[in-house]
Amino acid sequence: MSSSVINPESLAQKLADSGLRNTPQREVVYSALLTKRDHPTADEVYARVRSDISSISLATVYNCLEALVQCHLVRAVNFERGPTRYCPNLAPHAHFHDEATGATFDIDLPSEILSKVTSILPPGYDAEAVDIIFRGKTTGTR
Amino acid sequence: MSSSVINPESLAQKLADSGLRNTPQREVVYSALLTKRDHPTADEVYARVRSDISSISLATVYNCLEALVQCHLVRAVNFERGPTRYCPNLAPHAHFHDEATGATFDIDLPSEILSKVTSILPPGYDAEAVDIIFRGKTTGTR
DNA sequence: CTTGCGATTTAGAACCATTACAACTTGATT
DNA sequence: AATCAAGTTGTAATGGTTCTAAATCGCAAG
CATH class of the missing domain: 1.10.10.10 (Winged helix-like DNA-binding domain superfamily/Winged helix DNA-binding domain)
Known part of the structure; x- marks a missing residue:
């Protein structure tokens, strides 16, 4: 069926x-x-x-x-199968996960971007936290 | 030391x-x-x-x-300890995770917001994917 | 055809991050 | 000092995921 x-x-x-x-x-x-x-x-x-x-x-x-x-027909929502990582950076920031090395970097998140992101939530969704995670490669000219 | x-x-x-x-x-x-x-x-x-x-x-x-x-001195980056979830929605979207019920919802992500988010990446960071995950509660008036 | 071979499936064991548990220690309060 | 809650410790258990080896499938060349 x-x-x-x-x-x-x-x-x-x-x-x-x-x-x-x-x-x-x-x-x-x-x-x-x-x-x-x-x-x-x-x-x-x-x-x-x-x-x-x-x-x-x-x-x-x-x-x-x-x-x-x-083959990009499906997305895995909790992609990271590895162990949890801990971050003492209290400023609003996103994370970049380098898939080649496994390293994680903080990416500064301007507050006006953060507020734009949270603004996409329809009424009835009450978010306490937002996580923004990039995955990809870092290049030499960083 | x-x-x-x-x-x-x-x-x-x-x-x-x-x-x-x-x-x-x-x-x-x-x-x-x-x-x-x-x-x-x-x-x-x-x-x-x-x-x-x-x-x-x-x-x-x-x-x-x-x-x-x-006590909010540290953030856990891969918060979700539970099993990976799979999502066949190919349109750009964020996810909202209801911590009370464990349910996950797709949140429409306008492309101009997505491009604003990816624009925060400094040169040298080459992102193949972005995950935006909200965590919180959903209220009755949804 | 049919034989060969790489890709896929299967069952079950192994793995590993995390949590649960119970005994013990610590430290503040009376 | 006695009490009691909070915290620590070692170890066992849990649970999602991956590995392994054997069986099976399905295409492709002969």
Whole structure:
């Protein structure tokens, strides 16, 4: 049933663009994400896709999610799988995470930018904190 | 040596403001963060403070870090300890994490706000992705 | 076809950051 | 000194994720 949500060709195409194959497992995992867009965890996806492919394993769900992230069809919200890092800088600032070295840098965050960002929240959302995290590379001319 | 960096009175004061006591362990942990501001992990802090208090335990380092976060002297960069969540929404958007229910919501991110945010990056920082995460409560009138 | 081969899936073990627990210590208050 | 709460410690447990090795799949060349 949930398989009616996706266009398997575009999925296959996106996977192929990243050098990956399409598989029934990847289809049902992607379909599970599209059917109920509630930011499920890997475990929750696992629970949902078992009705489509009862033999699927949790490891495969992780593999499929990683494949979907890799071909830019899905975003991982809590990207950082590593340990929590601690920062004593109390001034408002964003973080830049260098994916090559793993280093984290503070990026100054002007208050008018911060207030612009918080202004995107519709009424009813009461934010106590905002985290802005860039990921990418740093170049020599820094 | 690293203990020369902090003003123990202000630390004690901040802790007291949150109903917490000052302890030698909390002092050296905080001092370790101030001395080398490289966003260390709990393990790295543990390694550094052992030269100050050789008997300190990793559990205490976690406790101290949590105390410092609680009294707003330190920020935890990868706050989300829970499982990674997956999101098939490809449009630029921020995330709002409701701390009461654990639910995650997409927040529309106008492209002009996004470009303002990325504009804070100094030259030499090449961001491939930006994550903007709000944390807080949602109210009834949403 | 069919054989070969790399990619994928699977089950289960291993890993690692973090938390829980229970005993012990400390330190402020009476 | 006695009390009591808060903090520390070592260790065990937890839980999300990754690893491993074996089985399977599916395309591609012969």
